[in-house]
Amino acid sequence: MMELLRAPLRFVFDRAEQGLGLIFPPEWNPMLNLGALGFFFYWIITASGIYVYAFFDTGVTQAYDSIEYMTHDQWYAAGVMRSLHRYASDGLIVVMLLHFIREFSLDRYRGVRWFSWITGVVVLILVYIAGITGYWMVWDQLAQYVAIVTTEWLDHLPIFGEPIARNFLSPDMLESRFFSLMVFMHIAIPLIALILLWVHLQRVSKPRINPPRGLAIGVMASLLLLSLIHPAVSQGPADLARVPGTIGLDWFYLPLYPILETLPGPLTWGGAGVILVLFCSIPWLPPMRKTPVAEVNLENCNGCTRCANDCPYNAISMRVRSDGLPFESEAVVDPSMCVSCGICVGACPTATPFRRASELVSGIDLPERTVADLRQEVEKICQPFKGKNRILMFGCNHGVSMSGLKQENVRSISMRCIGQLPPSFIDYVLSKKFADGVVLTGCSENSCHARFGARWTDARVARERDPQLRRRVPRERLRVLWAGRAGRDKLDTLLRNFTDDLAALPAEKSPVHKASERKKLMELADG
């Protein structure tokens, strides 16, 4: 059911990402920096907010006048700041909603990821409240509309003895205390949101909080230009003795106001309740298959910390050795934070298929599909694998689809994440002549479902991150493609070209099979 909703959304996001990929370098792609852009907008809002606050007067008439002063008399400074404040707030809504829908479409909200999701939902609500109180403070005609519709809506709840909308009945009933409350809320709520954002990121390691400089400059420059060309202005002073006919609504923050105003209270409150419950419960809606989390096998763990460094969800901590083996520390998995991506397995130096003498048990492994299982699959799928230019492809369940491959010479194995594949497998496949070439593929580079699968794989293959791909592996027999779901065309092209390239390579020497050499390899892999 949810998948029916996610699939088209994912398609749109993939296409958008691809389209933007044409004009942005991969690192700068805005679609891959939505959370970071959210933070960037937040900082702009904070800085401009502090500046504007210095000139803001609290009070029924002073508020509007002080903002008029900023906009007109000091347009070059406070006016620009006001515009930045408004437009960055609108930008925040845009990137936040996109981020929200994208995380949903990528299926990154279930299981232990509920944590980021739920804190995200609370932040979403707080950002809206912050925006609404912001518009309220200006006390122009829009503010009047916002104040009246908001209080009328709250009055549908049977909690206030006297309707609070009565505070805005007529000019003589208006009091400054409401402004003080708004100013207080407008400062306190974004601060609470910031604290929650910090919590939001507790379970993602190395989060991208800052957008790459190029993107940040571009965004800042366009906001500045917009502020200069089309400054934010007020919409005439509020006057409770009048009903403003038309008003300019901010459709990012207030799109629901016309609905709140026209539909009956039970319906709008009921609707809001249903949406809230839905948002807060989707992490737990079926199908809720919890895959077994990564498990450490202490006998095989030497405390190298690689798994802890590579885990994208902070699920592994290194603790003091508990079993008396002569190593400093041991890896410990927190099951409540592990998403079973297997990236730690790909990081573990003991997860090497060359190990024959002892049973192949990795220091850390996914019980559902162990490294030993994986080796067996490789051997099975390649036995017999006849013909020329045989390609074995490793991919993931979330990236480009590998089903229905047309080429006879290509076979594939799909994993939870490509990061689960220890680089020694590539060596294994090629040196043992299981295939003539290896392709690694998966999600698109910066939107890996498990965040770092593609990134760490790249780094391991490039010998920049442990465990490194061994030097002896012929690079011309390896291809890596981060294509994402929409990248099937790219994959087909790559496979065709790779086949041709393999055909053009000179024949290889005989495979490594001597016992002595195998032993040496094992030692290397273990050590």
Added chain:
Amino acid sequence: MVRLLQFAGQGVFYAMVAVLIGYFATTPVYQQFPEGMAQLKLSFAHGARREKACSRLTSKEIAKLPPNERRPNNCERKRVAVHVQLDVDGTRLLDALLEPIGLAGDGPARIYRKFPVEPGAHIVIARLRDSRSTEGFDYETRREVFLAEGQNIAIDFKADAGGFIFR
């Protein structure tokens, strides 16, 4: 060359986003109230009489009560509903019985209603009954008002101030 084209593309993208944000930050404008109309807003919160008058307790009855609850009167908390009417130029815009709020029905009766009216002069009559009687009204105010286009007049009620207040 490709780099240049890329930068140009980014420029176009930023411009599009900026236009989008700049546009939807205030437009399209929203007609929240019909052009060429005015508005009367009737709103008050008023506690009516209790449904039953307090009865004097006999000394026997008082003696039966626990010491900390002894009192001379027994008052039921529930209030009667407030009956309110609003006529404009002889047309009845509102005729409502407002039940008291609160679980025990002991709170004030509340109303907050808006009525769009043509601009111009109108005769407004507001009536309210908050007593235990079943007919007639305890308060009635007749007022000639003039409403300009887009003007909003609030009709409040305060028993202490003698009844309806036009603001």
